[in-house]
Amino acid sequence: MMPHGKPNGLAVVGTRPIRPDGVEKVTGRATFGADFSLPGMLVGKVKRSPHAHARILAIHVEQARALPGVRAVITAADLPEIPSEESFVGEGPINFRDLSRNCLARDKVLYEGHAVAAVAATTDAVADAALELIEVAYEPLPHVIDVEAAMAPEAPLLHDDLFTQGVEPAPTQPSNVAKRIQFTLGDVGAGFRAAETIVERRYTTQPVHQAYIEPHACVASVGADGQCHLWCSSQGQFMVRAYCAKLLGMGIANIRVTPAEIGGGFGGKTLVYLEPLAAALAKRSGRPVKMVMTREEVFRVTGPTSGGVVEVKLGATRDGKIMAAQAVLKYQAGAFAGSPVQPGCMAAFAMYDLPNVSITGYDVVCNRPKVAAYRAPGAPIASFAVESCMDELARALALDPLALRGKNAARDGTRTAYGQVHRDIGYVDTLAAAKKHAHYAAPLGPRQGRGVASGFWFNVGGESSAEVHINEDGSAVVVSGNPDIGGSRASLAMMAAEVLGIPMERVRPIVGDTSSIGYSFLTGGSRVTFATGMAVVQAAEEVVAELKRRAAMILDVSPDAIEWKEGAAVPTDAYLGKFEPLSLAALALKAGRTGGPISAKASINAQGAGPGFGTHLCDVEVDPETGKVRIVRYTAVQDVGRAIHPSYVEGQLQGGVAQGIGWALNEEYVYDRQGRLENPGFLDYRVPVASDLPMIDTVLVEVPNPRHPFGVRGVGEVPIVPPMAAIANAIYDAIGVRMTDLPMSPPKILAALSGATK
Amino acid sequence: MSKHHVSTTINGEPAEFLCETQQTLLDALRDDLHLTGSKEGCGSGDCGACSVIVDGRLVCACLMLAVEAEGRTIDTIEGLAQGDRLHPLQQHFLEGAALQCGFCTPGLLVAAKALLDRHPDPTETQVRYWLAGNLCRCTGYDKVVRAVLAAAAELRQEHEVESA
Numbered sequence: 001m002m003p004h005g006k007p008n009g010l011a012v013v014g015t016r017p018i019r020p021d022g023v024e025k026v027t028g029r030a031t032f033g034a035d036f037s038l039p040g041m042l043v044g045k046v047k048r049s050p051h052a053h054a055r056i057l058a059i060h061v062e063q064a065r066a067l068p069g070v071r072a073v074i075t076a077a078d079l080p081e082i083p084s085e086e087s088f089v090g091e092g093p094i095n096f097r098d099l100s101r102n103c104l105a106r107d108k109v110l111y112e113g114h115a116v117a118a119v120a121a122t123t124d125a126v127a128d129a130a131l132e133l134i135e136v137a138y139e140p141l142p143h144v145i146d147v148e149a150a151m152a153p154e155a156p157l158l159h160d161d162l163f164t165q166g167v168e169p170a171p172t173q174p175s176n177v178a179k180r181i182q183f184t185l186g187d188v189g190a191g192f193r194a195a196e197t198i199v200e201r202r203y204t205t206q207p208v209h210q211a212y213i214e215p216h217a218c219v220a221s222v223g224a225d226g227q228c229h230l231w232c233s234s235q236g237q238f239m240v241r242a243y244c245a246k247l248l249g250m251g252i253a254n255i256r257v258t259p260a261e262i263g264g265g266f267g268g269k270t271l272v273y274l275e276p277l278a279a280a281l282a283k284r285s286g287r288p289v290k291m292v293m294t295r296e297e298v299f300r301v302t303g304p305t306s307g308g309v310v311e312v313k314l315g316a317t318r319d320g321k322i323m324a325a326q327a328v329l330k331y332q333a334g335a336f337a338g339s340p341v342q343p344g345c346m347a348a349f350a351m352y353d354l355p356n357v358s359i360t361g362y363d364v365v366c367n368r369p370k371v372a373a374y375r376a377p378g379a380p381i382a383s384f385a386v387e388s389c390m391d392e393l394a395r396a397l398a399l400d401p402l403a404l405r406g407k408n409a410a411r412d413g414t415r416t417a418y419g420q421v422h423r424d425i426g427y428v429d430t431l432a433a434a435k436k437h438a439h440y441a442a443p444l445g446p447r448q449g450r451g452v453a454s455g456f457w458f459n460v461g462g463e464s465s466a467e468v469h470i471n472e473d474g475s476a477v478v479v480s481g482n483p484d485i486g487g488s489r490a491s492l493a494m495m496a497a498e499v500l501g502i503p504m505e506r507v508r509p510i511v512g513d514t515s516s517i518g519y520s521f522l523t524g525g526s527r528v529t530f531a532t533g534m535a536v537v538q539a540a541e542e543v544v545a546e547l548k549r550r551a552a553m554i555l556d557v558s559p560d561a562i563e564w565k566e567g568a569a570v571p572t573d574a575y576l577g578k579f580e581p582l583s584l585a586a587l588a589l590k591a592g593r594t595g596g597p598i599s600a601k602a603s604i605n606a607q608g609a610g611p612g613f614g615t616h617l618c619d620v621e622v623d624p625e626t627g628k629v630r631i632v633r634y635t636a637v638q639d640v641g642r643a644i645h646p647s648y649v650e651g652q653l654q655g656g657v658a659q660g661i662g663w664a665l666n667e668e669y670v671y672d673r674q675g676r677l678e679n680p681g682f683l684d685y686r687v688p689v690a691s692d693l694p695m696i697d698t699v700l701v702e703v704p705n706p707r708h709p710f711g712v713r714g715v716g717e718v719p720i721v722p723p724m725a726a727i728a729n730a731i732y733d734a735i736g737v738r739m740t741d742l743p744m745s746p747p748k749i750l751a752a753l754s755g756a757t758k
Numbered sequence: 759m760s761k762h763h764v765s766t767t768i769n770g771e772p773a774e775f776l777c778e779t780q781q782t783l784l785d786a787l788r789d790d791l792h793l794t795g796s797k798e799g800c801g802s803g804d805c806g807a808c809s810v811i812v813d814g815r816l817v818c819a820c821l822m823l824a825v826e827a828e829g830r831t832i833d834t835i836e837g838l839a840q841g842d843r844l845h846p847l848q849q850h851f852l853e854g855a856a857l858q859c860g861f862c863t864p865g866l867l868v869a870a871k872a873l874l875d876r877h878p879d880p881t882e883t884q885v886r887y888w889l890a891g892n893l894c895r896c897t898g899y900d901k902v903v904r905a906v907l908a909a910a911a912e913l914r915q916e917h918e919v920e921s922a
Contacts, residue, residue, distance in 0.1 A: 027836070265859075266895070487855075
């Protein structure tokens with residue numbers, strides 16, 4: 001018998017209950033980073049560089065230290081000097097030495113806004129006055145902002161000890177190219193010779209900020225015994241702990257990090273900026289210190305993702321079989337090495353089954369803030385280029401763009417250029433669902449066009465811990481170690497409820513601090529519902545096994561006589577009628593007399609994350625007088641594995657699309673000639689607002705991931721990958737002009753239109 | 759410099775506080791009155807996370823000086839629910855999954871309340887333009903707009919029942 005008569009045998013998974021943390025968040029009671037305070041707390045602030053690139057000759061802090069109300073002033077000299085060491089604590093690669101120097105500059109400042117000193121004072125006004133009293137003597141240096149300019153031999157060097165990795169022989173001169181990456185499959189030269197149609201194009205994208213609405217914020221407290229407690233908004237309390245321990249030279253056991261609610265991250269809260277400074281200031285002053293970034297600081301100092309240049313060449317036979325694909329990707333890393341060019345290279349052609357592929361990537365430093373992860377890091381930049389080029393190829397071959405993709409689509413067993421063989425993927429299912437969607441055949445109005453593009457993301461698993469505790473009344477607590485960034489408490493509670501056979505409302509999900517739950521890798525890569533979900537399911541299954549043992553003891557029957565169904569120990573078919581069911585509540589009540597409290601924990605390194613694929617349909621209308629592009633209709637189709645809470649899965653798709661629309665049409669960093677950011681605010685860095693967008697239709701295709709107990713795939717990354725190309729392709733369809741440079745803002749559209757009519 | 763004494767009404771109750779001349783209403787609400795439901799996302803009136811209603815008018819609390827609250831009536835997110843009874847907007851945000859991280863949610867709810875107080879039967883376009891001052895980076899606004907429209911319909915029905 002299936003519980004509740006649902007066809008897939010699931011009672012909770014796939015339903016749409018109200019999220020457990022919902023009421024807190026609609027009533028203003030949820031505590032985000034800046035909402036937490038401690039008695040006697042000081043205000044911490046940062047002195048920042050006005051130069052894009054300069055040598056620090058001296059920092060004079062004496063006057064600031066002497067100001068009444070100032071309790072501590074620190075510079076890099078007050079932090080340990082960290083040797084070069086690669087870290088994989090966060091979502092992208094970064095060197096601990098670089099991270100330390102990003103938090104407080106040593107020797108040189110490498111971008112406008114780079115931190116040079118920090119103060120803690122009794123009030124906001126005193127802290128501001130103290131910053132004014134810190135004198136920094138700089139020797140300004142030539143700077144470089146753009147990626148290809150930074151790669152040029154005569155470019156100003158950011159780091160005189162940076163030698164390009166991945167080239168043979170190893171270079172003897174330093175450069176701004178941190179790394180060269182190459183993936184090769186087959187022989188592209190032969191492939192292009194066999195091709196009958198070749199399309200080749202160069203594309204550029206601008207850096208875009210994650211633009212979470214909540215600025216970075218933290219409170220640090222350090223006791224005389226050296227014990228440090230941090231409260232902060234981040235994508236991983238264990239990430240913050242690891243980075244702070246390293247940067248401050250502290251033992252991990254001496255740091256406890258309590259995660260606040262996080263007001264958006266999208267990858268941008270996978271690094272530390274303020275936390276080590278707040279802890280150092282708290283230690284020196286003996287008082288708790290709170291630090292909150294301004295919006296301007298968020299833009300000048302944190303994130304964004306890379307801007308890049310991507311050159312793509314595709315060659316196909318007349319009937320649309322792609323014989324060769326080639327791409328060169330150059331990504332800005334910002335001031336320190338570590339752009340997402342590697343995943344960009346890997347994702348570029350991962351959607352296609354190709355015989356001959358060559359992908360070359362360059363990781364390039366320049367005088368901008370160090371990039372941070374942003375949703376599907378690296379993939380949107382590569383896919384804007386590849387999926388635009390696919391559209392050109394489809395037009396050159398007079399093929400339907402979905403058909404061209406279908407003909408070359410990755411399937412079960414497809415080997416990618418980076419060596420991975422795809423298994424159990426749903427790409428062709430998304431193409432089929434897009435093709436049969438009413439949107440694809442709907443008529444278009446004047447000056448309107450339709451574009452298609454697909455997207456891919458690997459998804460990840462990794463280390464996660466979870467605990468399930470049965471309360472005395474048969475309700476349950478689920479403890480995990482991952483900040484809930486968009487509904488993971490709901491998905492974790494639902495999976496636990498499904499296994500335990502009780503309603504979700506009987507399960508209370510809690511996000512533990514670093515001292516109350518085992519290590520968990522951060523919330524990122526769309527891993528929590530998959531990996532932490534797997535840990536929760538494993539712990540819940542152990543609890544069920546224990547409940548069956550307890551029931552067998554109470555009923556004095558063999559454990560084989562019992563099965564767990566709808567929240568109760570019931571007789572198996574062979575024992576039907578031999579005993580009455582024992583409910584979870586009844587078993588919980590007797591826990592003390594049957595062996596003590598009932599709980600289980602699981603600490604796992606989850607493998608088998610299933611990659612995600614999506615296909616988007618977009619209609620635009622172009623105003624030829626203003627150059628404004630309006631999104632008229634949007635449909636996002638995605639293989640989501642299995643949607644645990646479909647509303648929040650839809651929300652991931654809709655939110656990703658909206659961010660992609662901003663990336664495509666509006667968002668960019670504007671620098672002046674001195675390398676200073678001119679638009680560090682939401683007025684001039686324009687993210688989409690409600691009146692910019694239509695409803696965003698979603699189609700959830702469910703091809704279960706066989707390596708997760710409920711078939712889960714990560715869903716949050718894929719939806720930001722296709723929009724830029726889908727929109728560029730729609731613009732071409734509307735006005736016959738190929739847009740290759742993001743953002744496709746009104747001035748660029750107007751320029752392209754006037755170029756096209758000349 | 760001495761502080762200013764301000765008497766005001768917040769969420770229907772008299773409230774008093776001391777503030778500096780340059781202090782914003784948002785800082786007074788958050789730091790002095792501990793009403794941290796109003797959020798600071800930008801400090802420049804661009805994101806709407808600090809939306810409050812002052813004498814019936816929607817304002818960004820970060821753009822108003824705390825001293826200007828003297829004698830005014832201020833409604834914040836903390837006053838939207840009646841005791842343990844959620845406002846229909848809150849209920850529909852929950853049922854319609856109209857929030858992800860939840861940081862912009864208080865501002866969106868207050869802005870939507872101001873809309874429905876003035877226009878009980880808004881079109882989708884009206885909702886979108888009214889909420890254009892409230893940035894949400896998570897949801898793409900789809901479920902937010904739907905929740906506001908659903909709450910408007912429920913409030914109109916309640917009103918009809920009351921007046922019948």
